[in-house]
Amino acid sequence: MKFLRLAPLFIFITSILSFGQTPKNGPSDVAQIIQDINHLNTLGSVMYFAAHPDDENQRVIGYFARYKGYETAYTALTRGDGGQNLIGKEIREGLGILRSQELIEARKVDGGNQFFSRANDFGYSKNPEETLSVWNKDQVLADAVWNIRKFRPDIIITRFSPDRGGRTHGHHTTSAIIAVEAFKAAADPKMFPEQLDYVSLWQPKRVMWNTNTWFFRGKGESFDPTKYVSVECGEFIPVLGKSVGEIAMAARSKHKCQGFGAELQRGSNSEYFKLLDGDAMSDSPMEGVDTSWKRVENAEKVAELIKKLQKEFNPTQPSLSINALIDIKKELSTLNQKDYWVIKKSKTVDNLIILCSGMWIEALSPTETIAVGDSLKVEVSSINRTKTNIVLKEIKFGQLSVLKVDTALSYNRALKISSTLNIPTDYNISQPYWLVEKPTKGMYVVNNQQLIGKPENDFPIPVTIEYTINNTPISITTNIWHKKINPAKGERYIPLAITPPVTILLDQSVWIFGDNKPKTVNVDVLAHTNNFEGDIEVCIPKGWKIEPSNKKVTLKNVGDKTQLKFTLYPSKKDSEGLITAMIKSNTGTTYMDGLIEIDYDHIYKQRYFKEATSKVIKLKMEKGLVKNIGYIMGAGDAIPESLEAAGYNVEILDQENIKLDNIEKYDAIIVGIRAYNVLEKMRYIQPILLEYTYNGGTVIVQYNTSFRVKVEQIGPYPLKLSRDRITVEESPVEILAKNHKLVTFPNKITSDDFDGWVQERGLYYPNEWSEDYTPILRMQDPNENPVDGALIVADYGKGAFIYSGISWFRELPYGVSGAYRLFANLLDYKPSTNNN
Secondary structure (H helix, E strand, O other), X not given: OOOOOOOOOXXXXXXXXXXXXXXXXXXOOOHHHHHHHHOOOOOOEEEEEEOOOOOOOHHHHHHHHHHOOOEEEEEEOOOOOOOOOOOOOOOOHHXXXXXXXXXXXXXXXXXXEEEEOOEOOOOOOOOXXXXXXXXXXXXXXXXXXXXXXXXXXXXXXXXXXXXXXXXXXXXXXXXXXXXXXXXXXXXXXXXXXXXXXXXXXXXXXXXXXXXXXXXXXXXXXXXXXXXXXXXXXXXXXOOOOEEHHHHHHHHHOOOHHHOOOOOOOOOOOEEEEEEEEEOOOOOOOOOOOOOOHHHOOOOHHHHHHHHHHHHHOOOOOHXXXXXXXXXXXXXXXOOOOOOHHHHHHHHHHHHHHHHHHOOEEEEEOXXXXXXXXXXXXXXXXEEEOOOOOEXXXXXXXXXXXXXXXXXXXXXXXXXXXXXXXXXXOOOOOOOXXXXXXXXXXXXXXXXXXXXXOOOOOOOOOOEEEEEEEOOEEEEEEEOOEEEEEEOOOEEEEXXXXXXXXXXXXXXXXXXXXXXXXXXEEEEEEXXXXXXXXXXXXXXXXXXXXXXXXXXXXXXXXXXXXXXEEEEEEOOOOOEXXXXXXXXXXXXXXXXXXXXXXXXXXXXXXXXXXXXXXXEEEEOOOOXXXXXXXXXXXXXXXXXXXXXXXXXXXXXXXXXXXXXXXXXXXXXXXEEXXXXXXXXXXXXXXXXXXXXXXXXXXXXXXXOOOOOOOOOOOOOOOOEEEEEEEEOOXXXXXXXXXXXXXXXXXXXXXXXXXXXXXXXXOEEEEEEEEOOOOEEOEEEXXXXXXXXXXXXXXXXXOOEEEEEEOEOHXXXXXXXXXXXXXXXXXXXXXXXXXXXX
16 A cells, blocks of 8 residues: 655645535635634644543633634544444444544534544553553654644643543543653754654743643542633634534534534633643733734734735625735735745635635545546536636646646636546555554554644545636645435535455454354455456465365456355364455456445545454354344444354344343343443333343343433342443453353353453443342452452343443454353353352
8 A cells, every 4th residue: 555745844734725524615604704814813823632532622622713713733642443432333443533533523613623643542541651551652752742843832731630640541641741741842853853854843832731620520639720820711702603612512512423412502611721831821821922923024014914804804795805815915925935824824815815706616526436547537616606807727636637727717607627537556545544554552653754643644636726816826725526415415525535446355353163163254345446357365374274265256347246155164173363365356466455434424434444354263162052142232333243253143123122022032132332321212121121031031231331321220239330440451350259150151261261352351340239249250450459340140030130341342353262252151141059
């Protein structure tokens, strides 16, 4: 995989306008134009630091960006890859892509910019020492310094304190530690000097902790607001017709996969700031920062021209201000073109010229994807919706093609220009840049300095359109989109993706063999080009056998799919390994990647490529008498598919139709992750599950949080959920109830079964329960007290109720052998008199 090189120095603030993941140019009304004009004379910048998507304080970002008009950015050290997903099944890299896009959408609302580091969210961490034992601190610090030098903030704000390790997520505290160190390192020429080929040293004025009463709740501390500098962040913005609180909560509601839909807030709301380093302050985080044009040499005339524009702008006829904007643009061109603020404001002025002209611009493709080696038709449309003198001069399609046009745009009539582009066979496919190289547990590998920090890829084929507006050159760079019309939702724009000629997927992430019987391996092949021919081979571990050794495939048209079946025979001995499917084309090129799509209404459709590799396991695992399982899906997970891979019959239950008569046929019922948090129907389903249990059924409930539980009591007897969790997946596990059937039948569970686990042991364990429950396991993180709530069971009538905070939703899809053996015991469990 390859990626196009970025443009030279300062691409992040180039004066060419780049319309990001937004195909439509211009706001829905004139409010944003007015705000941008009002803020032309404001030269200030703020960078907010935290660890994850959702950590940021959108109220503070919205206040500085929308109300004060400062350039504002959020640096999230991670993409949230290690969290949970309340709206779908994406975890790990797929979840990181989803949460990155949700952050981008949130910034569109609150007015901020978005940055990241290369840190990989490996899951919950209890302290910064644990975090930094996994992250590469030098790399994370380098990325923070890079973002600071690139964005040049006047002040830095952290969401968390660097001095409260152990009281919150270790990633949180670490994000503040990194920000405080980066505050000084960004101005030190000895720190990361390789960056100085692209950016300059920069010293912000101060770094602060944004605190409030929340950080002191339940910790035996009191919050004294008089110790901090406070800012009123509930201000109303008349031109937008919204308060900062309304904007902030609308932005927060973009974090849908975390269930953070929020009520819009109105009225007074104070935020508090504690100085961590830098210049003292007494009444404002921006105290002592010159936010006027005085910070730019010889900019007096620019400031005067902007004041004149602000006074004379007519919101009913924005086009009348184009010449005034052009005058400002010309005056800016006489100033130092390397000055940060000259570059920033020149870009804003160019954007305002386009917006005031009422221009409509889009570049459309008839397809969502195009394969390397194929040709792509692109239609570029421009509409001049005012009577401004606009001439389309030239269109550049990346490095692929240039069209000379030199045609004036008629009033309110679309000028459509088509071009056919030949995509080279070695062109970059649309893989998110941080997934191109294989990551480590703690870090993504990104070798191109200028890619680091970016929220997403650059456009795969940037379309740069050169215009003159009232004889003044203006350049616009936009993406290529495919547009669909949904009868229920109207227009939908999908960003173009570059693909290989063919993609290949295995239909399961893991295959479990409990005996020597073979299983069918399905290989799905999707054509992205016409007339594809090739040979498919499935590589297997030593000691395994597959038939046939290869198969030929012929796909005539783009979009054609086929599924090929192979028979996989397990090793005679217990073993684990990987199988990999690959396809060799008739031209001699080998393809090993599958195409994964992430498609939700609140983000633009995303795609990434993942090697067609799955885990195969031969292990001694008895399933007992269990055959049919009912599954109540909660927030979303891949447990049903994982159990099917182990040979169980699993049926997803419709929550609208769960009645005792309908579920008595199942040997066990599994309740998916966070079902008691997200399913309103659980208050009606719960009595049915308890009656099913009492009559002899087995119910297994996976983890829930104590927040927004839909029932008064989970289980037939009292239990209390907590925040207890075991974050170190290698931590020791002690079997408390050594003779209990859950650990003896049908599989004898030993300490070996807890080897090879991933990311964590479990989360949100109960910490109190009635004596009717039996705790089965004891777990203990380093330097922590042991906890016994990972797995508890209660006999109830003829059946059994099992509650487990173990991270089955991670362990089973990953193919952890011991997790499968233990879960088989849970499924088969029925009460008897010999449990201890």
